[in-house]
Amino acid sequence: MLTLYGNEYPSRLLLGTAQYPSPAILSQAVKASGASLITVSLRRESAGGKAGGAFWELIRGLDVEVLANTAGCHSVKEAVTTARMAREVFATNRIKLEVIGNADTLQPDVFALVEAARILTAEGFEVFPYTTEDLVVAERLVEAGCQVLMPWCAPIGSAKGPLNLDALRSLRGHFPQVPLVVDAGLGRPSHAAQVMELGFDAVLLNTAVAKAGDPVAMAGAFAKAVEAGHIAFQAGLLEPRDMAVPSTPVLGKATFQ
């Protein structure tokens, strides 16, 4: 079970709800993923009027818990205001906090992120911060009251997979008790398995499923990969070795004269 802010979730996959070819495919993909939490961007959906009330109906009908996010916010003020609105709309204190600092890389503004996290946790929010893999920023977020950390593994939508495995490994080692969710940049199920094998608690992804040739099949593939990676981590993976080690015992082998 995945435990986040004291709540238990059967799946370790969190799924985004943007960019699907149709509402029906979104709905099927969420089901195929088995996701316990789905992210919804309050700002984009309500401002764009893309799907209006029908979108909210669909989301409610999925019967999956919603993690509203502050996607598209570029300042502390915007993010905090959006989080407060999300609390009213969804009647939950849970918020995925995104404060974008660079429009090209969609890199989080980690300074604004820490400030916004401090304000929101003081107001009783359960903050899920979208951050970089930076260890010191992670420490500041924990000091600000975050009980979950969500480092990217590559820029949002890039599908590059983990670019800095060493930093992710070191985050895991440094925060053994804090749930760590890799958020953004995963492109393939093998990427998800790779970070789960490092001992990450969960992954959050969107583009790799929504933009796949068959999003429903891809959602299922990611679900399996996440589970496999988690089981492998728990089972105890072998460390790579420099030298060959025979896997077949040589004692008692036949000798020829």
Ligand SMILES: CC(=O)[C@@H](O)[C@H](O)COP(=O)(O)O
């Ligand atoms: C869905 C969501 O919350 C996104 O902000 C998230 O970062 C997804 O990233 P990818 O689209 O790269 O999976």
